[in-house]
Amino acid sequence: MPIRWDVREHLSLGWFVVRWLLMIAPVAVLIGSSVAFFLWLLAEATQTRWAHPELVFGLPLAGIFIVWCYHSMGSTAGGGNNLVMEQIHQPGAGIPKRMMPLVLFATVITHLFGGSAGREGTAVQMGGSIAQVFSRPFRLSEEDTRILLTCGVAAGFGAVFGTPLAGAIFALEVLAVGKMRYEALIPCLMASVLGDLVCTAWGIGHTQYQIVAPELHIDAAVAHVSLVLAAKVMLASILFGLAGFLFAEITHALSGLFKKYVTRYWLRPVIGAVVVLGISFLLGTRDYLGLGVGSASGDGISIVNAFSGVGVTPWSWWWKLLLTAITLSSGFKGGEVTPLFFVGATLGAALAGVLGVPVDLLAGIGFIAVFAGATNTPLACTLMGVELFGAQYLEYFAIACFLSYLFSGHSSIYLSQQIAAPKGGVFRYRGVDTLKSARDARRFWWHRQSHDE
Template sequence: MPAWQRSLQNTAHITFTATRWAIILVPMAICAGSLVALFLWLLEVVTSGRFAHPAILYGLPCAGMAVAALYQRIGSRSEGGNNLIIDQIHEPGGGVPLRMAPLVLFGTVISHLFGASVGREGTAVQIGGSLASGFAQLFRLDTRSTGLLLTAGIAAGFGAVFGTPVAGAIFALEVLTLGRLDYAALLPVAVASIVADWTCHAWGIHHTAYHVGFRGIPAADGSVFHVNALLLCKTGVAAIAFGFAARSFAESVHRLGAVFRQICPQPWLRPAIGGTLTILLVWITGTHEYLGLGVTNPDPAAASIVSFFGSTHYPWSWALKLIFTVIVLACGYKGGEVTPLFFIGAGLGNALAPILHVPADLLAGVGFVAVFAGAANTPLACTFMAVELFGATDVVYYAAGCFIAYLTSGHTGIYLAQRVGTPKMFLPDLKTGISLRQLPGK
C-alpha cells in the first residue's frame, strides 16, 4: 500500500475515533455538569435553611437512618461510592449502577440539611461515574473504553463541583494509581472536565472566591522574587504537619468505621450513633460552626474556610472539624471528605501561621490543598487546584506543601481502592499493583 494511502487511512481512523468519542463525552459531561449544578443549588438552599433553623440538627440521627435504610433497600452496589468507581476502572465487572447518581445526591442533600459534617466531592464524582457507566452501556463500549469513560466521569464531577477543570482532569488520572498516570485518558478527561465545568457555570452556579493577598517579600531594591528561601523552609515545616493531619484523618475514618461496624452490625442503624454524637459535640463546644461544609458562615467571626484567610486566629478549629467529620463519615453519612479536608487544612494553616511567622492567608492556602493532597494522594491535581483557586503567584509554596504532605502522609488515603503504582518510599514487603485496602494493617 502506498504511503499516501496509509496516511489517508490513519487520518480517517483518527477522525472517526475523535468524532465517536466527542459524541459520547460531550453529552455525558453536559449531563454531569447539569446534575452537579442542581446539587450545588440544593446545597445552598438546605444550608441556608439549616442556618435559619438550627434546631433541625436534632433530626440528624433519624435522617441518617432513613438514608441508610434507603441505600440498604434499593442501593444495590451504590454503597461502594467512589471506591466502587475506582475498582471498576481497574477490575471491570458488574459496572457502576446508574441509580448511584440520584441516591447519593438525595443522601448528601439530606445530610447537609440536618447538619452532618460532610463534603460534596464524593457526590459529584459518583454522579459523574454513574452517568459515565450508563453512557458506556448505551454505546456498548468495550472494557478499555469503559474504563476511560469512567475516568472522564470522575473528571467531570470533580471539575464541575469545585470550578477547577484542570485540577479535575489531573485528579481523575492521579487518583486511580498512586504514583502513576495513564496518559491515554488525558484528552478525554480534559474534555469532560472542561465541558462539565462550563455547563455548571452556564446554569448560573458561582463558586466561592478565596483571597490570598500575599504576593512575595520585597527585597531591599524593591523587587519581588517568586520565592523566599526562609519562607519556603517554614512552608515545608508546616507541610509536614499537613501530611500528618491528612494521615490522621484517613486512618481515623477507616479505623473508627471498623469499630462502629463491630458495635452496630446493622448499617441502617449506625448513622444514629454518628448523629447523636454530633449533637453531643455541639452541646459540648457550644457552636454550630463545624456542621455542614463550613465554607462560609453567617457570622463573620465564626470559624469557616473563608475566615481562615483573614487576620483572625483560630488555634483549634481544624481539630474540632476533624473530629466532627470523622464521626459522621465512619457512621456512613453520605457526602464526601474533600471540603472538610479543605477546612482542616486551611484551619491548621491559620493556626500555624503566627507560630511560624508566616502570612496567614498564604499558609491557609497551602494547607487548603496540601491536606487534601496527602489524604487523596493527588499532589499534582492539588497544585493545579491551588493555581486555579488562588492564582499562580505563590505556586512554589503550594507545590512544596502538596509534595511534602503527600510524602508525609504515608501509604494510606481516603480512597482504599487506589492501587500502588510507584511507592512513596522503598519498603521491602510493599508490592505494587495492590490496593491500599490490601496493605498490612488495613
C-alpha cells in the first residue's frame, strides 16, 4: 500500500510551531524577567524582616494599605487567579494591566511585614496579565487568546519554581478537573521553558531539595515498588489529600466570614493581622510567618528543615495552614502553593516516624501531594517531584499525588476550576459546572439534610 502523505498538513503543523514560538518568545521573556524581579524583591523583603523583626508590628497598617490600593485602583484585579482562569475559559473583558504591578508589590509588602503567604499566585497573575497585553497587537482569535493566556500561566509557574515541565502541565491541568486541552501543549511547553531560562539568566536561583533515604538502599535510576512502602505512602496520601481539602475549605470559609461580618473592607486585614501575630506570639515562634522556605535562625521550622525533621512538631503543618488561611482570606496578597509545600513537607515529616518511612522521602512526597490535592493537578505535581527530587521515587510520587487528588474531593483553592469529569464517578456532581457551584451545592445538600432530620 503506498504511503499517503499530505505535505500541506505537515507544513501547517510546522507553521503552527513557528508561529507560536514567535508570539511566545517576547511574552516569555517579559514574564521570566518580571518573575526574576519579583523573586529578588521577595528575597530582599524576607532578609529585611529577619534583620528587623519589629517590622511585623506594622502588618495591620500594611494590610490597610494593600486593600485600599485594590479597593481604589484594583478594578477586577482583585479576582486574582480565578479571574485568570475565567478569562481562559471564556475571554471577555480581559485581565487588567494593573493586575501585574498591584499583585507584585502587594505580595512583597505582605512578606516584608510578616504575612503568611506564598508566591505562585503572584507569578500566575503576572503571567496572565502580561500575556493579555499581547492579545490585541497580535490580533488573536478567541481560541488563540485562550492559548496565549494559558501560556502566560505556564511561563509564570515554570519560572517561579524552576520547574518548566510541571509549569506547562499545570497550566493545562488546572483549568478543569478530569480533563486537559492538548491544543495548547506545545505553546505552553515553549512558554514555560523560555520563562524559566530567562528567570535563571538573571541570576535567580531556586532552593535545592534532596531525597536520599539511605535506609532504603536504592541505587536504581527508578526504584522498584515495595508493596509495604507503597501501602504506607497510600495511607499518608489520604491524609495529604484531606489536608489539601482542609486548607481550601478553611480559606474559603474564612473569606466568607470576613466579608459577611466585617463590613468595613479596611478592617478585615487589621483583624487578620492581629490574629496571625497573636497566634505566633502564643506559639513562641515566628517561623510560620512569611514564605516558610527557610527560617531566620536556620534551625527553625521550615520546608528545608522538614527534610531532616529539624524543628518540626506534630502540629507544624496545622499552624502554617491556619495562619496562611487567615492571612489570605483577610485581604493580604500572595500565593497558596509554597504554604502548601510547607504543610505537606511538615505533615510528611511528622508522619514519617509513625509510619516508619524515611523522613526526607515522606517530606518530599507530602511536599507535592498536598499541593496536588489542593489544586487538582496530580500529573503536574508528579512531574514536579521528578524535577525537584529526581526520578528515583517516581512511582511513589504518582501514587501519592493521584490518591491525594482523589481524597481532596471536589474542592480546590481555585473555585473557577471547571468539573469535566467528577472524581470517582460521584453522581451528584454531574452537571455541576465549576467547583464554586459544587461548593454551593454541598451547602444546599447539607442544609436540606439537616432540615429533613
